[in-house]
Amino acid sequence: MIPKRRLYELLFLIALVVLAGILIKEPYYQNVLIFIGIHSILTVGLNLLMGYAGQISLGHAAFFGIGAYGSGILTATHGWPPLAALLVAALLTALIAFVIGIPSLKLTGYYLAMATLGFGIIVYIMFREMGQFTGGASGLVGIPPLKIAGWTLDSGSEYFYLVWGLLCLVILLSLNIVDSQVGRAFKAIHDSEIAALSLGIDTSRLKLKVFVLSAVYASIAGSIYAHYISFISPSSFGFMFSIKLVTMVVIGGMASIWGALFGAATITILPEILHVFSEYDVIVFGLILIVVMIFMPQGLTCGILDAWNKSKRITTREGIRVGPKVNLNP
Template sequence: MKIERTATAAAIILLAVFPVIAASSDNTSYYIDIMTMVGIYSMITVGLTLLVGYAGQISLGHAAFFGIGAYSSGVLTTKFGINPWAALAAGAAISSTIAYLIGLPSLKLKGHYLAMATLAFGIIIYIFFKEAGYLTGGPSGLTDIPGISIFGFSFDSDLKYYFLVYTVLLLEIIYSRNIMKSRVGRALKAIRDDEDAASATGVAVYQYKLKIFVLSALFASIAGSLYAYYFNFIDPSSFGFFPSVKFLIMIIVGGLGSLPGTLFGTWFITFLDSEWLSSVGDLTTLVYGIILLLLLMFLPNGVAGECRNLKIKIIKWSNKNK
């Protein structure tokens, strides 16, 4: 736990000074842009860490909640002139309600019913984004989405938006850590390890699973709204099945149940996507499949898990040589 706290603190410090480091580069705007996307994606993967890493429930449709937040903000601001913050709240409410309705039947059952339900839901939402052109702009996307401001202060530059995103992410991380350290976090881990045993000890299994699923959908929706306001444009390609799989790969790379690991995995995959995979075109899916296979073979516990194993080995070695 001490290592996790140190890693989290180091990450926060690094993120705070990153713009200064990036300023020395010829591609300052490019790197700030990528790190802003890392922050937005991290909002989703932190929620998935709670859902998958702690509660043991798999979602294959979180890109749909990401998209609902983005399109709610985009449609409400461009077509109805609603305040961007109010549109963000509306998107979060819609995503939370839909997650609740999906979870009501699927989370009562054991097994991977939630994965199947969210997979079907994600496909339906993706088709809706593509076909409801009168509302979403169809395959061409939705343009002219306004930026966001607060008390007259406009986040109209990449640097300002970078700090907005990481402020929101920091609040989300603090809230998530409080959950992990609380009675709720212990209950979620008990559910992940053995639902029957957890239920026998008085844990409200169904209620906890439902609440954490709704919370993770809420986080994804907020990320979607901030994504829309940042790019001022959205299209369906960002919210299909493959992005949902990519979010899962991010938390697997970092290590399930570890917040520092989640942040690392999100950073690694986002940079990999931007720096190298953008040039392979249709082979991207194949490359991600190979990455996932190699992870399961050689790093089944992710980077965070391997760091924990290394720490144990070092302690054993030092005790042995005393």
């Protein structure tokens, strides 16, 4: 059961989405919002994996890409209906995530990071080299717009509602998981995997489940992305995008579904704001990343909440520490 407070939060988000849909008509802002939505679907899934299950993935762009290319190839080359293509791509992603997850999730910490990173890069090279299917480095053109039950989505506001509606569903599902027995088991894994094991929690199965789930989220986001911009090329699914996703999760705050949303929004909008620095925006971006991680290791959401509460002399819960601790200072 989802606690009432969470339901209210979700209802609040839905109200905001509807309001935004009514108020924001300018295609540029819609466009930014759509990308925030797509990124959020990705980060909510990644957050489940990183924040709750405590497993890092530096290769999530691969799943995003498999979804995008799956949909793209099936619809543009083989003329499949988009919805069927989306589902098949999601299934394929689930299968790949399952196969790669079994050996990967036996690893922890840096080793898992390296394994997922390697996987991501291999998939990226496959996109580039399997030119007869993927269009190679030049990309795949002519992906048709999404079509659901005879209704073709071709305007920004339709995509806006679709993406954000889907995001609400994804959040609902994720909140459900977080608050269920499974979620509590996750927290146990997260705090101490050995303790969880000794309590009879099948940790590796749970980790695998959440890994596959987050991959499926990524795949669906990828399919929508492909249909929305109608063109995909490997460079959108490289190592740097994986890093960006992890950054979104960490900046937003791990183990917080809303943090994932906030992180996705911040990192998506930031370059638009930093535009005033023109070419030197990367320097500022790097600085922001470092400063946030040093001063607010729990992410912006927790950091700001903490500061807010402390300024009002309210003590808050201890921020969640994720992943194995590094033995840096004695």
